Amino acid sequence: MVDLTRQYDVLVVGGGNAALCAAIGARRSGASVLVLEGAPKFYRGGNTRHTRNFRCAHDSATETLTGPYSEEEFFDDLLRITGGETNEPLARHMIRESKEVLIWLGEQGIQFQPSLGGTLTLGRTNAFFLGGGRAMLNALYRTAEDLGVDILYDAPVTALDIQDGMFLSATITRDQATSVVRARTLVAAAGGFEANIEWMKEYWGEAADNFLIRGTPYNRGSVLRMLLDSGVQEIGDPTQCHAVAIDARAPKYDGGIITRLDCVVFGVVVNKNAERFYDEGEDVWPKRYAIWGRLVAAQPDQIAYIIFDASSLKLFMPSLFPPITGGSIRELAQKLELNADVLDKTVSDFNAAVRPGTFNYNDLDDCRTEGLTPPKSHWARKIETAPFYAYPVRPGITFTYLGVRVNDQARIIMKDGKPAANMFAAGEIMAGNVLGRGYAAGIGMTIGSVFGRLAGRGASKNARN
């Protein structure tokens, strides 16, 4: 039984990858640890439930990774996807640590597998969890329990007592009763605020009502809010987040991976006015999938439609919902409730602009449009073979980047620039430190595991000094 009257060395708030890596790291270095997960047991772990792999530097191929991924290459990738909006020393530190964390995760009972099927492009850079993120999470929880970490579910933190950068206690509310939990140090690993639509509206306005949240409804950012209100320094652009275009028919929360659509590059994407708005063939899909959430968010009513024809139907991974089908573009337009004349013209104009080329969807091919605005730079093929298909898409928000500033020990930095006395942070709640914008597959997990382990160790040392 969890004893809430005692004072723990380390209190971990959150229950995902970052939280558990912190809890295990702290416990292994001798601290007593309590984990407070706000969600019920089934939904434990926030977005970690929906992850699949972990990006990490490594000097040579492993049993499951197909080749080396140097620190330099990892950093170059990070620089490219963020457009330079990262903290170089912190990012380099994270990447260096990721090498060791790959081995460390294995020691915590995580099993890896080679990347298969639709994810081959990541087989060299990303370590895939056998059975996916929930399997990884289950292994972390088993290890934490075996080590004697105390865990409470359904235990949302509703208040933090922080005085002059010093954490004193947390208040949790369970079954309408509150209890105060005291600990010598705090690790905040409670994720972003993407499921808090009201907060999202502060930056996005009414558009946020049309966002779908890919993870659980429990990522409300309440711990982030409390920290920012207690003199902790903020980091990151509040509108930045990991946002992809997902099937508009997905549930509001927790639709996860199966509502994603990988067919943008095979067709054209139109808004509710039946007009194109961005180059669908700008780059290979794994490098571009994470820009489409923002693109759709900027369209009227935050909805768009991917239109393609029979020749492309089986070129991409199947997804949860069947495409909407029409014998002609006009029929398709009617089913989508789009202006049939405009959609017909958009598709005709596109078809007329397509130049002959050799179609190759594995590479940047020479199939492109000429004289069309916006252009389609690759994989442009005429949409002319019935039946015609469409998927409606909306912005699917994975996680937000606004967070708390930390140093390279994962220690929280206060507004005055001084390190907090006994507070650490890891995971999405501090992702903005290295991820100013953009996204590369598996990097959220890198941030979680690396800073989680650092935070746990740091907190443990801090508590016992």
Next chain:
Amino acid sequence: MRATDMHTTATHTTAALSEADRLMVVCNSCRYCEGLCAVFPAMEMRRTFLDGDLNYLANLCHSCGACYSDCQFSPPHEFDVNVPRTLAKVRADSYQAYAWPRAFSGMFARNGLAISVVAALSVAAFVLGFVAFRDPDVLFGTHTGPGAFYRLMPHNAMALLFGAVFLYAILAIVMSARAFWRDIASGTSSNAKPFWQAVKDAGSLRYLDGGKGGCMNDDDRPTDRRKHYHHATSYGFLLCLASTSVATLYHYLLGREAPYAWYDLPVLLGTLGGIGLIVGPIGLLAAKWRRDPALVDESRFGMDVAFIVMLFMTSLTGLALLVLRATPAMGTLLAVHLGVVFALFFTMPYGKFVHGIYRFLALMQYAREHE
């Protein structure tokens, strides 16, 4: 959106098949479980799931339960994904759907009851037969030395009766398996490699380990317990079959009559196999009782238990016969043992035994697909 509003790729004859189709659409758009077993890679080769495809996938599934505990969409999630239980239902339905002759397929409907009745009738028939054909002196007498068993029942009568029921069982199983194979087999591979691959995969229960970590049983900690008990049971059964085969050869080729000395090959094989068939079924039953009910098709509890109990009883009565064969109890024990064995063979095509055949064929098709 509720789970029931989600789509399937084809229309199906049963609700279980429709549900399996719905789940395969979900799983095919996720694929996180593709490293766990053969089911998911086989699924990935398809975009539509007809009845035959689903029966194939259901029989590939070894019910390790790993995909359930690894799934982010398992209940209480609104997508309500429970692959082990759904495939267990489809699998059990498939035994009934392919049963030969059709008239006997009803035995699967209330299988536990059907098998109990057959077993009771069979034992009663042997006991009554012995009483009717033999004097009480013989039935309750002490018999030792070669031919002791045959003073109760002539060897030729025994061989004829058991030969007939054994051949019938083989015929019925072959006919059912053929119907199943026609539904699931595709491609034209004709070399022997898939066969040997299936022998290896079935013999080692390769896919009863949750990828690497073990099966999910009563809680969220995986173990290999069921795999070990299954090995004891299936290899125990094979050793007993080998014991009987060697004894038959002894009788006809060497003219040596049972019972044999404890160190003789039929007794050694039978004893070893018999121990496996005691330990294995007890372990499997215990695991079955303790297993998380979310993972299993509870309506088929009777079928599973009936088969395990039949194997256990075969071994128990056989070992009792071995131990007490020089006492007056031998006559009665022989009747009971023969009754149980007769019932075991007679019900073999209409009970859980066929899972091994169907799974073997599914594994062979998997090896063909993945050559």
